[in-house]
Amino acid sequence: MAWLLFAALLWIFVHVGISGTGLRGVIAARIGEGAYRGVFSGLSFLSIALLVRAWGAAETTPLWTAPGWLRWVLVLLMLPAFILFVAAVTRPNPTAIGGERELGTEPRGIQRVTRHPMLWSFALWAFVHLVGNGDSAAIVFFGAFLVTALAGMPSIDAKLAARAPGAWARLAATTSILPFGAIAAGRNRLVPGEIGWIPPVAGLVAWAALLHFHRGLFGVAPVLMGG
Numbered sequence: 400m401a402w403l404l405f406a407a408l409l410w411i412f413v414h415v416g417i418s419g420t421g422l423r424g425v426i427a428a429r430i431g432e433g434a435y436r437g438v439f440s441g442l443s444f445l446s447i448a449l450l451v452r453a454w455g456a457a458e459t460t461p462l463w464t465a466p467g468w469l470r471w472v473l474v475l476l477m478l479p480a481f482i483l484f485v486a487a488v489t490r491p492n493p494t495a496i497g498g499e500r501e502l503g504t505e506p507r508g509i510q511r512v513t514r515h516p517m518l519w520s521f522a523l524w525a526f527v528h529l530v531g532n533g534d535s536a537a538i539v540f541f542g543a544f545l546v547t548a549l550a551g552m553p554s555i556d557a558k559l560a561a562r563a564p565g566a567w568a569r570l571a572a573t574t575s576i577l578p579f580g581a582i583a584a585g586r587n588r589l590v591p592g593e594i595g596w597i598p599p600v601a602g603l604v605a606w607a608a609l610l611h612f613h614r615g616l617f618g619v620a621p622v623l624m625g626g
Contacts, residue, residue, distance in 0.1 A: 403457040403536060406449035407543035413442045414547040419554035450540060459536035470622045473527045474610060480523035481609075482602030483509065487517035489597055493570060494518075494555050502559060502566045506574050508593040511582065514574040515552045522548035531621070552576045 417423055418439065427435040465473065486509035487495065493502040494514050509516045525545035529537055553576065560567040575581040582589055614620040 400457050400459070400536065400539070403450070403453040403539050406446060406453045407539050409442075410446040410450055410543045411546055413439070413446055415550045415554070419550060450543065454536055454540040457536040457539075459534040461534045462538070463533040465531050465533055467622070470531060473531045474621050476523055476527050477609075478602065478606045480520045480527070481606045482598050483513075483516040483523070484520035485601045485605070486594060486598035487520065489595075492516065493559065494552075499559075499562070502563055502570060506570065506587065508590070508595070509598070510574055511587045511589060511593070513576065513578040513580070514570065515555070515576055518548045518551050518555075519578060 417426070423435070426438075430438070490508050490510075491501045492498045492510060492514070493504075495517060506514070513519055522545055525541045525548060529541035529545060532541070556567075556571070556576070559570070573581060573587050575584070575586075579589075581587040609616075610621060
């Protein structure tokens with residue numbers, strides 16, 4: 400468990416303590432933006448590799464067992480996670496890596512729902528697996544991803560606001576971190592046609608495929624069919 404805690408703290412430090420604070424700018428100014436991105440990518444790869452390896456070897460303590468009805472709720476929660484992920488990768492987003500050039504454009508598609516579709520997909524994935532596993536090692540492992548996904552949203556917003564205040568103000572006025580927040584507040588509207596058919600269809604296919612093959616791939620069935 401000690402190595403798992405170390406790997407989780409390293410992952411959080413890299414993504415929240417460095418990338419999410421002014422330390423990022425200090426380091427990038429010293430070594431250059433390109434070098435910083437290279438170092439950041441290397442540390443990210445190292446920390447996630449350590450996390451996966453440490454999680455597989457860690458001793459763990461069962462803390463709760465999710466009842467059958469809750470497991471079905473968690474399985475269903477993974478469907479929007481897949482749809483959000485596909486929507487995030489099929490359309491440029493100003494909050495994504497390399498998407499800064501989209502900052503001045505009008506929000507469209509999934510951006511009307513949330514300006515952080517990728518991070519919400521990761522947050523839902525981490526939350527579902529943390530609750531579904533219910534043991535101490537899973538809390539550390541999936542909790543590390545949940546913390547970085549949730550903390551990453553306001554962190555990215557703050558960096559965009561500092562980089563391009565005017566364009567950011569226009570984006571913030573018509574979008575929200577919370578899914579459907581801007582729509583519920585009357586600052587935007589849902590336009591399904593802009594999202595298109597690919598995210599829901601591809602997300603549904605990926606969700607169904609992983610539900611079917613989950614036991615074979617990871618040794619655990621998300622739900623027990625037939626009681």
